[in-house]
Each structure stands twice: as C-alpha cells, then as structure tokens.
Amino acid sequence: MPKKLTKGFQKGDIRPFLVEGEQVGLVKADVIKQLQRYPEIFCIRNCEFTKQGIVELNPAFRDYAERTKQVDIVLRDLRSKGIFSALQGWRDEYYEVKSEYRSLLKMDRSATPLFGVRKYGVDINGYVQHPTQGLCIWLQQRSNTKETWPGKWDNMVGGGLSVGYGIKETAIKEAAEEASIPSDLVKNLVSAGCVSFFFESEQGLFPNTEYVFDLELPLDFVPQNADGEVQAFELLPAKECVERVFTPDFKTTSCPVVIDFLIRHGYITPENEVHFTQIIELLHVPLQSLYTYKSVLEQKQKLKQQNQSQQQSHLANNIKTIENGHNNKDATINN
Amino acid sequence: MPKKLTKGFQKGDIRPFLVEGEQVGLVKADVIKQLQRYPEIFCIRNCEFTKQGIVELNPAFRDYAERTKQVDIVLRDLRSKGIFSALQGWRDEYYEVKSEYRSLLKMDRSATPLFGVRKYGVDINGYVQHPTQGLCIWLQQRSNTKETWPGKWDNMVGGGLSVGYGIKETAIKEAAEEASIPSDLVKNLVSAGCVSFFFESEQGLFPNTEYVFDLELPLDFVPQNADGEVQAFELLPAKECVERVFTPDFKTTSCPVVIDFLIRHGYITPENEVHFTQIIELLHVPLQSLYTYKSVLEQKQKLKQQNQSQQQSHLANNIKTIENGHNNKDATINN
Numbered sequence: 175m176p177k178k179l180t181k182g183f184q185k186g187d188i189r190p191f192l193v194e195g196e197q198v199g200l201v202k203a204d205v206i207k208q209l210q211r212y213p214e215i216f217c218i219r220n221c222e223f224t225k226q227g228i229v230e231l232n233p234a235f236r237d238y239a240e241r242t243k244q245v246d247i248v249l250r251d252l253r254s255k256g257i258f259s260a261l262q263g264w265r266d267e268y269y270e271v272k273s274e275y276r277s278l279l280k281m282d283r284s285a286t287p288l289f290g291v292r293k294y295g296v297d298i299n300g301y302v303q304h305p306t307q308g309l310c311i312w313l314q315q316r317s318n319t320k321e322t323w324p325g326k327w328d329n330m331v332g333g334g335l336s337v338g339y340g341i342k343e344t345a346i347k348e349a350a351e352e353a354s355i356p357s358d359l360v361k362n363l364v365s366a367g368c369v370s371f372f373f374e375s376e377q378g379l380f381p382n383t384e385y386v387f388d389l390e391l392p393l394d395f396v397p398q399n400a401d402g403e404v405q406a407f408e409l410l411p412a413k414e415c416v417e418r419v420f421t422p423d424f425k426t427t428s429c430p431v432v433i434d435f436l437i438r439h440g441y442i443t444p445e446n447e448v449h450f451t452q453i454i455e456l457l458h459v460p461l462q463s464l465y466t467y468k469s470v471l472e473q474k475q476k477l478k479q480q481n482q483s484q485q486q487s488h489l490a491n492n493i494k495t496i497e498n499g500h501n502n503k504d505a506t507i508n509n
Numbered sequence: 510m511p512k513k514l515t516k517g518f519q520k521g522d523i524r525p526f527l528v529e530g531e532q533v534g535l536v537k538a539d540v541i542k543q544l545q546r547y548p549e550i551f552c553i554r555n556c557e558f559t560k561q562g563i564v565e566l567n568p569a570f571r572d573y574a575e576r577t578k579q580v581d582i583v584l585r586d587l588r589s590k591g592i593f594s595a596l597q598g599w600r601d602e603y604y605e606v607k608s609e610y611r612s613l614l615k616m617d618r619s620a621t622p623l624f625g626v627r628k629y630g631v632d633i634n635g636y637v638q639h640p641t642q643g644l645c646i647w648l649q650q651r652s653n654t655k656e657t658w659p660g661k662w663d664n665m666v667g668g669g670l671s672v673g674y675g676i677k678e679t680a681i682k683e684a685a686e687e688a689s690i691p692s693d694l695v696k697n698l699v700s701a702g703c704v705s706f707f708f709e710s711e712q713g714l715f716p717n718t719e720y721v722f723d724l725e726l727p728l729d730f731v732p733q734n735a736d737g738e739v740q741a742f743e744l745l746p747a748k749e750c751v752e753r754v755f756t757p758d759f760k761t762t763s764c765p766v767v768i769d770f771l772i773r774h775g776y777i778t779p780e781n782e783v784h785f786t787q788i789i790e791l792l793h794v795p796l797q798s799l800y801t802y803k804s805v806l807e808q809k810q811k812l813k814q815q816n817q818s819q820q821q822s823h824l825a826n827n828i829k830t831i832e833n834g835h836n837n838k839d840a841t842i843n844n
Binding site for chain 2: 340341342364365366367368370383385437438439440443444445450451452454455457458459460461462
C-alpha cells in the first residue's frame with residue numbers, strides 16, 4: 175500500500191516509546207540518537223524483563239501538563255536545530271498521545287511521526303447517485319501551500335483529530351471549512367467505520383486510523399472551499415475515481431478511505447477484484463498489536479514471580495526435608 | 510468474540526497442513542493423532558528447514574481429483590468410527606481447499622474445521638428504513654433440525670460457499686431458498702465487503718470469511734422460507750437487534766456480520782462505542798497471516814542457500830589462497 179517506503183520497517187530498528195509504563199509509540203534509531211541528548215527527559219535503556227531496548231519519558235514528571243511541557247521543550251529545541259524535516263511542518267496544533275484508555279500528554283502534530291504515535295483523523299466521502307453516470311465521488315485537490323501533500327488529490331473533506339475536538343465534531347467543522355457544506359446537508363452524515371494502516375515516509379511513522387463518514391449530496395450541490403486549503407473540487411464517476419487513486423497525484427494516506435468506500439458501496443466486489451479479502455484485511459491492520467509492551471512486560475513479570483515462588487516453595491521443601499532429616503531428634507526431644 | 514471457547518488456541522498445539530507445499534490449513538493434536546493411522550495419505554513430520562512439525566498430504570497424489578478421493582476415504586473411515594463429532598454432520602456438500610491462488614482439493618464441509626481450512630460464506634443483511642422505528646433488520650430463526658446451530662437466531666440469509674458456486678450466485682440462491690426473495694428485489698443486492706474472524710469450538714477451528722451483502726427491502730415485504738431450514742423471521746429495530754446479538758440465542762459466528770452492518774450504517778459509532786476501532790480491527794482479523802508456512806520456508810531456504818554460497822565462496826577463497834601459496838611455482842613452471 176505505501177507508495178513511498180524509504181526504508182523497510184524492520185523490527186529491530188524500532189523501540190517502544192513508554193509513558194507512565196504504557197506504550198504509546200514506536201521510535202526509530204535516528205530519533206533515538208537525538209533523544210539521547212536529553213537524558214533528563216528521555217531515558218533510553220533495556221527493559222530488565224523484556225530485555226528489549228525502550229525509550230521512556232521520565233516517570234518523575236507529575237502529570238499531563240508537565241509531560242506535555244517537557245516534551246515540547248525538546249521538540250522546539252530539535253526544531254530550532256533543523257534536524258528533522260517533520261518538525262519544519264510545525265503547526266501549533268496538538269494531537270493527544272494516548273494509551274488504550276487515557277491521554278498522557280499532547281504533542282505538536284508535526285512531531286507525532288517521530289514518536290510513532292497513533293494518529294486519528296476523520297474523512298468524509300461526499301458522493302452522488304447520478305442518474306446516468308451512477309455512483310460519483312467528490313474529490314478535493316489540496317492547496318499548493320499545504321504543509322503536507324501539497325497539490326495532491328484527496329477525499330472531499332478530511333482532517334486530523336486535534337486536542338479538544340470530538341470525532342463527529344471534527345467532521346462537521348472540516349465539512350464547513352473545507353467544502354462549505356451547510357448544516358442542513360451535514361446532518362445526513364453517516365458514520366461508516368474506520369480504516370487503519372501503517373505508512374512510513376522520510377517524515378517518520380504513521381500508524382493511522384481514519385474515522386470515515388459518508389455523505390450523499392444533492393446532484394446540484396457544489397463544494398466551495400472556505401479556508402484556503404483546497405484549490406479545486408471535482409466530481410468523478412467511480413471508475414475514474416479508482417484510476418485517480420492509483421496515480422502519484424493522489425495523497426497516499428487517503429487511498430484506503432476511497433477504496434473502503436468503493437468496497438462498502440458495491441463498486442469493488444469479490445467478483446471484480448481477485449484480492450478482495452486481502453485488501454479488506456489490509457484496510458484494517460491490527461495496529462493495536464504494535465503497542466503491546468505493557469502486556470508483554472506483565473506476562474514476563476508474572477512468569478518471573480511464578481518461577482520465584484516455585485523456587486521458594488522448592489527451597490522451602492528442601493529446608494523441610496533437611497529439617498525432617500536432621501532435626502527429628504530435636505523435635506522428639508522438644509516433644 | 511467467541512462465546513464458546515473450549516480450550517485456548519495455543520500456538521504449539523497446532524501444525525500447518527500442507528498440500529503441494531502450500532499451507533491450506535491448521536491441524537490440532539487430537540486430529541494429528543488420528544491422521545497418524547493413515548501414513549500412506551498423511552505424512553506427519555518435522556520440516557527440515559523450519560524445524561516445525563507439519564502435516565502433509567502425500568505429494569505423490571497426482572491431481573485435484575486424486576487428492577480429493579484419498580482425503581475422502583480417510584474422512585469416511587473416521588466418520589464410520591465415530592471419532593469426531595464434526596463428521597457426524599456430514600453433508601455431502603463440498604468446500605474448496607485452496608491456497609492463495611488455486612484450488613487443491615475439495616472436502617466435505619463437515620470436515621473443514623478438523624483441518625482448519627479457511628471457510629468462506631455469504632450473508633445478506635436484509636433491512637428496512639422504517640418511518641417511525643428507523644433502521645430495522647430482518648433476522649431468521651434457524652430450524653431446530655439444522656445440523657449446526659439449530660434454533661439459533663441468525664442473519665436474514667446466509668450460507669457457505671460450496672464448490673461450483675460463485676459468491677454473488679450463492680447469495681442469490683440462498684436468498685431464494687431461505688427467504689423467497691424475488692428477483693426484482695434481489696437485483697438491489699449491494700456487495701459491502703467481508704468480515705473475517707477465528708472461532709474455535711469442540712467441532713474444530715473456524716477461520717471464517719463472510720462476504721457480506723446489504724439488501725434494502727420494501728416496508729411491506731415479509732420473507733418466507735422455502736427450504737425448511739428456517740422456522741421464523743422477525744423484523745427488529747436496530748436497538749433490539751443489538752440486544753438479540755448479545756444473547757446466547759444468536760449464532761455466534763453470525764454476530765460479526767450484524768455488528769459490521771450496524772457500524773457501516775451509522776448505528777454503532779465512535780461516539781457511542783468506546784471500543785469502536787478495536788471492534789473494527791477484530792471484524793477483519795488478518796487470517797492470511799496464519800497460512801504463511803510456504804513463505805517462511807522459502808525465506809529459510811534462501812537464507813540457507815546464501816549461507817552455503819558464502820561458505821562456498823569462503824572455501825573458494827581459501828582454496829585460492831592455498832593455491833596462491835602452494836602452487837605458484839607450478840604455475841610458473843607451467844608458464
């Protein structure tokens with residue numbers, strides 16, 4: 175799926191990033207090298223239980239606010255040194271860094287690929303059922319001045335999930351900003367699932383999950399950009415849309431959303447696509463399986479405790495045997 | 510997801526089942542024990558490259574027909590001995606046993622769980638958009654005389670993919686047999702993807718992929734069974750459908766289809782379901798990752814060849830060094 179894979183994703187290259195004992199990211203060797211300069215903020219060591227190299231945020235930091243502040247200091251310093259191209263896209267827009275159930279800190283969105291933090295976004299598939307052309311899909315062409323993927327074709331509406339905004343709320347906000355979709359149309363938005371994929375580029379790691387929404391639009395509606403982030407909209411019949419998706423002019427990380435849409439709406443079928451089931455599996459890669467450090471650790475610790483208690487009970491048995499052998503007389507005497 | 514997990518799925522318990530060098534299944538220890546009685550048909554050994562225990566169909570069998578015949582002999586013998594309860598549900602209905610790109614043999618559907626063969630089926634979500642009750646879903650109650658899951662609630666229409674039938678063809682056939690859906694309605698069938706899951710019961714292993722179809726029905730249409738396999742149909746509002754799915758009265762392996770439908774149609778959303786992304790990942794488990802024996806083997810063989818050629822070139826270098834040391838004079842003489 176990734177069009178632009180600068181280097182193979184090799185297990186040994188990448189270490190879990192831990193905050194408060196929970197894995198929230200994946201850090202590659204080039205980033206680790208830089209983080210070593212900040213030993214008061216990042217601890218880089220081998221885990222005594224898993225024997226695995228880990229990158230840990232200093233556990234002395236008290237809370238969400240302090241963790242956010244300390245990481246931000248490092249990121250701004252790295253940015254000023256011009257080390258990572260990713261940080262040149264600094265946004266002053268924060269993404270949550272979350273474990274399974276809680277937010278642990280927030281981080282500028284430009285930095286999340288350096289830490290392999292799971293990124294969440296929303297996408298709206300705007301479509302019409304055309305009387306002669308059948309299923310047609312609205313695409314946007316991104317502005318040439320956008321930080322990421324300038325000039326590329328993309329879904330009608332999309333955006334990252336920033337701190338403080340809900341999922342549907344983000345979809346509605348982006349629908350207004352990017353495509354001027356009025357509230358009487360946006361009320362027809364249908365939540366339709368999510369796609370998950372893992373993308374790697376020179377910017378870093380993108381373990382992305384996109385919440386997808388479908389929006390059927392009237393034939394006469396034409397999206398209009400309101401925030402300067404879109405240079406054009408185009409309505410394409412499904413067939414042409416598929417062709418566009420497979421050109422280099424399409425934003426790579428938006429392809430899964432279109433493909434998922436075309437599968438759910440009966441355009442790509444098991445009859446016309448020989449890799450149908452494999453594609454659907456790849457549109458939903460189990461990203462959660464990449465963030466399992468804590469559960470592995472707990473298993474290892476449990477095993478060690480079991481071994482210890484077995485050894486102790488073995489020792490206790492030995493002692494008992496010795497006592498039975500050597501102290502029987504004393505016992506008899508004491509009785 | 511599985512309601513009925515008789516025993517944990519442990520890696521070490523299960524061996525790849527190979528036909529013509531390609532992994533097509535997974536075999537548990539209790540089945541291996543029985544297959545050992547048929548050494549001319551099944552070879553149970555350790556792979557010299559992967560060091561893994563494997564179950565292999567005798568590679569001497571020439572073709573699809575002979576492989577099918579030989580396996581059938583074993584299955585009928587095991588059935589007559591009453592060893593596996595799965596085989597008591599013998600159907601005289603064949604499923605394909607396929608590697609990624611080709612069919613290698615066919616096997617009675619009752620036996621496929623014993624060999625952990627990937628099973629494919631179709632399911633139709635029949636639904637109506639009710640003016641007052643909103644999204645409503647047709648469910649069927651299976652006949653009490655069905656071999657599998659008698660009396661359980663199930664999707665409106667469903668069935669396994671038998672040898673000789675296409676995917677959409679099976680959906681249309683089952684729609685007629687199970688629910689008497691006429692051709693003018695069935696033409697609205699929309700292919701909507703697939704769900705994949707791994708289920709284990711006392712019958713064996715079920716690495717299942719269900720191709721799902723949606724069918725919006727008119728408000729006044731009532732399904733009628735035609736083949737005696739259904740005892741009732743009921744139209745339930747989405748909310749009650751979810752409740753039904755989580756009772757023991759619902760066929761476990763049909764739950765993923767309903768949940769996927771409710772996600773795709775905006776009833777289960779990231780707003781009302783905290784485990785939204787995890788559930789979607791679990792509805793699409795990467796089953797293909799369980800059938801990787803051939804690629805692992807090829808990797809190991811390649812590695813061995815590389816090592817050998819390195820050793821050979823090392824040896825060649827040594828010989829050259831020796832020749833340079835010892836034979837220089839001879840060379841000079843010969844010159």
